[in-house]
Amino acid sequence: MSLTSFSFPTPTLFGPGALRELPARMAKLGIRRPLIVTDGGFAKTDAFAALTSVLGTEGRGSSWFAYVGVHPNPVEDDVREPAALFIQHGCDGIIAIGGGSPLDAGKAARLLVKRPGFNLSRFYDESDWSGLAPFIAIPTTAGTGSEVGRSSVITLDGTRKKAVLFHPELLAKLVILDPELTVGLPAKLTAATGADALTHCIESFTCPQFHPLCDGIALEGVRLIVDALPKAVQDGRNLEARGHMLVAAAMGAIAFQKDLGVVHSLAHPLSSICGMHHGLANALCLVAGMKFCAARKPGLYRRVGQACGLETLGLSDADSDTQAIHFVTTFLKGIGLEGRLRDHGVTTDHLDSLVAQAMDDPCHKTNAVPVTAEDFRALYQAVL
Numbered sequence: 502m503s504l505t506s507f508s509f510p511t512p513t514l515f516g517p518g519a520l521r522e523l524p525a526r527m528a529k530l531g532i533r534r535p536l537i538v539t540d541g542g543f544a545k546t547d548a549f550a551a552l553t554s555v556l557g558t559e560g561r562g563s564s565w566f567a568y569v570g571v572h573p574n575p576v577e578d579d580v581r582e583p584a585a586l587f588i589q590h591g592c593d594g595i596i597a598i599g600g601g602s603p604l605d606a607g608k609a610a611r612l613l614v615k616r617p618g619f620n621l622s623r624f625y626d627e628s629d630w631s632g633l634a635p636f637i638a639i640p641t642t643a644g645t646g647s648e649v650g651r652s653s654v655i656t657l658d659g660t661r662k663k664a665v666l667f668h669p670e671l672l673a674k675l676v677i678l679d680p681e682l683t684v685g686l687p688a689k690l691t692a693a694t695g696a697d698a699l700t701h702c703i704e705s706f707t708c709p710q711f712h713p714l715c716d717g718i719a720l721e722g723v724r725l726i727v728d729a730l731p732k733a734v735q736d737g738r739n740l741e742a743r744g745h746m747l748v749a750a751a752m753g754a755i756a757f758q759k760d761l762g763v764v765h766s767l768a769h770p771l772s773s774i775c776g777m778h779h780g781l782a783n784a785l786c787l788v789a790g791m792k793f794c795a796a797r798k799p800g801l802y803r804r805v806g807q808a809c810g811l812e813t814l815g816l817s818d819a820d821s822d823t824q825a826i827h828f829v830t831t832f833l834k835g836i837g838l839e840g841r842l843r844d845h846g847v848t849t850d851h852l853d854s855l856v857a858q859a860m861d862d863p864c865h866k867t868n869a870v871p872v873t874a875e876d877f878r879a880l881y882q883a884v885l
């Protein structure tokens with residue numbers, strides 16, 4: 502057995518109203534002039550107003566600053582611009598609030614604060630990323646789990662591909678999971694981001710790497726999501742369901758330290774080439790990906806089915822997979838996630854570039870079974 506290291510290090514504050522702890526926690530971390538990083542849509546929400554009020558509305562532009570320009574599926578400018586603002590205003594910490602997009606952009610902006618003008622496509626040529634500005638992550642979608650992750654997913658200028666910038670120094674010093682901040686998330690986005698979290702849990706559990714700690718977290722994540730996501734979609738004000746989804750999303754990302762699989766490799770090019778929301782892309786590809794893996798590794802989803810509440814003990818491997826896949830199909834449909842890629846602007850003309858980018862994507866390298874370019878083409882065609 503080879504040497505392995507297990508790590509679950511992010512301090513996390515959870516509960517309704519947790520945001521109100523922010524000033525005290527900032528002080529503990531030595532943050533006095535934070536830069537807030539978010540997107541324009543979130544900046545108009547009540548949740549952003551709650552943050553403004555906790556920081557002191559009158560201090561905006563003098564004791565705290567805000568960058569509100571992050572795009573969905575962030576690009577390099579979304580990292581460069583907040584870094585420049587940070588330096589211009591002499592900030593001393595970054596607080597990213599919003600979905601995975603602002604969290605990833607804010608997390609990575611610290612790289613360009615440390616090395617202004619650095620070319621992010623050369624990220625892995627540089628190994629010393631120590632001493633980054635302290636980072637607090639406040640997710641307001643329950644999906645990506647970026648808040649507990651060591652990576653930032655940025656579409657690079659040169660390649661137009663999503664690159665995963667991974668470094669332990671990128672970790673947040675503090676995560677605040679406050680379900681009150683997610684009550685305004687529309688039902689469609691609640692469903693799509695929740696499907697991302699579900700895909701993280703399923704793909705990380707079935708990824709073959711030895712990591713029983715992550716496996717346990719992934720299965721409990723599935724159990725929480727299956728229970729809480731329909732409730733959160735149905736009634737956005739259900740704080741218990743919102744809270745369980747926030748925790749489950751963080752669990753999904755903790756679990757995918759193990760790595761992910763074919764579904765994420767299908768999803769990433771759908772965002773970078775066709776602009777599709779990451780969670781929706783996963784949702785539309787998840788069942789096809791599960792069928793593909795189950796056909797080559799029967800029994801793969803037996804315990805996923807159990808985590809969904811199914812009784813799969815006496816069943817054959819093939820039947821336990823069929824039941825789990827049927828459950829996931831019905832579950833996604835029940836929260837409004839059905840349809841085909843073509844309903845979202847994807848056409849056969851996109852196929853060649855989708856397949857090429859999916860092959861280049863690292864996630865499928867850790868899939869439960871190997872995936873070829875022909876497999877990717879067939880999988881895209883199955884959901885087109």
Ligand SMILES: NC(=O)c1ccc[n+]([C@@H]2O[C@H](COP(=O)([O-])OP(=O)(O)OC[C@H]3O[C@@H](n4cnc5c(N)ncnc54)[C@H](O)[C@@H]3O)[C@@H](O)[C@H]2O)c1
Nearest residue numbers: 542543573574600601602641642645647650652654685686
């Ligand atoms: N770093 C990682 O480990 C990781 C993992 C998975 C995905 N990602 C990345 O995360 C990004 C997707 O993040 P996402 O799915 O959270 O979407 P997002 O951040 O793009 O947000 C989607 C929309 O939701 C809105 N929104 C967010 N919170 C809201 C709230 N409380 N009320 C109302 N509206 C709200 C935003 O304004 C935005 O319009 C992708 O770029 C993906 O690649 C990163």
Ligand SMILES: [Fe+2]
Nearest residue numbers: 645697701779
């Ligand atoms: Fe994801």
